[in-house]
Amino acid sequence: MKLSSRTEYGVRAMVELAEAHGGGPVALREVAEKQGISEKYLEQLFAALRKEGLIYSQRGAQGGYTLAKAPGEIRVGDIVRALEGPIALCDCLANEEDDAVCERMGECAAHPLWVKLQDGITSILDSTTLQDMIAGASGDSANDIRGNSEEESPNE
Amino acid sequence: MKLSSRTEYGVRAMVELAEAHGGGPVALREVAEKQGISEKYLEQLFAALRKEGLIYSQRGAQGGYTLAKAPGEIRVGDIVRALEGPIALCDCLANEEDDAVCERMGECAAHPLWVKLQDGITSILDSTTLQDMIAGASGDSANDIRGNSEEESPNE
DNA sequence: GTAAATCCTACTGATTCGGTAGGAATTATG
DNA sequence: CATAATTCCTACCGAATCAGTAGGATTTAC
Ligand code: FES
Ligand code: FES
Numbered sequence: 001m002k003l004s005s006r007t008e009y010g011v012r013a014m015v016e017l018a019e020a021h022g023g024g025p026v027a028l029r030e031v032a033e034k035q036g037i038s039e040k041y042l043e044q045l046f047a048a049l050r051k052e053g054l055i056y057s058q059r060g061a062q063g064g065y066t067l068a069k070a071p072g073e074i075r076v077g078d079i080v081r082a083l084e085g086p087i088a089l090c091d092c093l094a095n096e097e098d099d100a101v102c103e104r105m106g107e108c109a110a111h112p113l114w115v116k117l118q119d120g121i122t123s124i125l126d127s128t129t130l131q132d133m134i135a136g137a138s139g140d141s142a143n144d145i146r147g148n149s150e151e152e153s154p155n156e
Numbered sequence: 157m158k159l160s161s162r163t164e165y166g167v168r169a170m171v172e173l174a175e176a177h178g179g180g181p182v183a184l185r186e187v188a189e190k191q192g193i194s195e196k197y198l199e200q201l202f203a204a205l206r207k208e209g210l211i212y213s214q215r216g217a218q219g220g221y222t223l224a225k226a227p228g229e230i231r232v233g234d235i236v237r238a239l240e241g242p243i244a245l246c247d248c249l250a251n252e253e254d255d256a257v258c259e260r261m262g263e264c265a266a267h268p269l270w271v272k273l274q275d276g277i278t279s280i281l282d283s284t285t286l287q288d289m290i291a292g293a294s295g296d297s298a299n300d301i302r303g304n305s306e307e308e309s310p311n312e
Numbered sequence: 313g314t315a316a317a318t319c320c321t322a323c324t325g326a327t328t329c330g331g332t333a334g335g336a337a338t339t340a341t342g
Numbered sequence: 343c344a345t346a347a348t349t350c351c352t353a354c355c356g357a358a359t360c361a362g363t364a365g366g367a368t369t370t371a372c
Pocket of ligand 1: 090092093108109110111112114
């Protein structure tokens with residue numbers, strides 16, 4: 001229950017790109033410096049994000065990266081999936097068609113809970129776009145996760 | 157975004173104890189066999205659960221483990237916390253009083269989202285009890301099963 | 313007394329994680 | 343064209359975590 005630095009860094013970097021959206025490409029070095037991330041490490045994250053079509057890269061001098069879509073079109077869940085692979089709490093939740101692992105368990109009482117938890121996580125992640133994040137809110141509008149009555153106020 | 161086998165095993169084992177609740181103590185070997193978990197490994201998990209006061213152990217022949225509280229009183233979140241430590245997606249979410257890490261970031265746009273995600277996860281985990289799980293449901297309808305019933309005194 | 317069980321501490325092999333290293337390929341600019 | 347800036351690619355590395363083992367000490371029912 002801890003998000004990897006891959007995810008942390010990746011999301012922060014994407015926010016950075018989102019803020020520069022509309023302007024020219026942003027160099028990796030610039031993003032890395034602003035966010036305090038190792039350049040070489042971020043390079044790998046961007047490679048993954050690019051492979052998934054979330055960002056577009058311009059090679060050569062004055063090149064850099066830009067969002068491939070509008071900030072409002074990129075969900076945090078997309079970023080996470082690009083960096084970590086499909087969100088699957090348990091092996092048996094990875095692919096619905098081939099649930100061989102759970103088949104063996106059969107009466108696994110935990111399964112429904114994991115499904116619910118995974119759905120909850122996915123729902124939150126997919127109801128927040130980069131647009132929401134740079135706007136300061138965390139996308140609490142279109143979210144129907146029960147039990148979340150806490151309202152965080154982005155101060156400062 | 158993957159739950160450790162510690163969590164998976166731990167919850168399954170606790171369900172096993174919940175099903176045997178009311179009867180005598182259940183030997184670790186029995187739980188391990190039924191759930192297909194390494195005995196020696198499960199031993200360590202039970203040690204953690206015991207230290208957190210979730211289960212009670214009876215040493216010696218015919219000994220074993222029993223839930224320290226009624227199944228309706230034990231939330232999945234309690235189990236997860238006992239096994240993995242406090243649920244903290246990000247370092248800066250670990251302890252609210254000492255958020256030094258985020259202080260440095262200041263304008264970290266991701267923070268509110270992580271808070272929200274963590275709250276969502278915690279909420280789901282804490283709204284499901286072992287009682288819910290052995291009943292077949294995963295607590296999706298009602299989490300008001302906080303019905304206080306009598307239980308034997310967990311001493312020590 | 314003995315067998316059944318928990319308890320405790322340490323070790324280990326494999327994998328993942330976070331990060332480095334070095335260079336090849338591409339491109340704007342002068 | 344030359345050069346500098348920049349992305350792209352692949353491999354490697356140390357440390358940490360993970361899942362599991364090993365071996366024995368202790369407690370207790372019978
Ligand atoms: S075997 Fe898949 S959730 Fe239990
Ligand atoms: S620094 Fe804590 S969430 Fe960004």
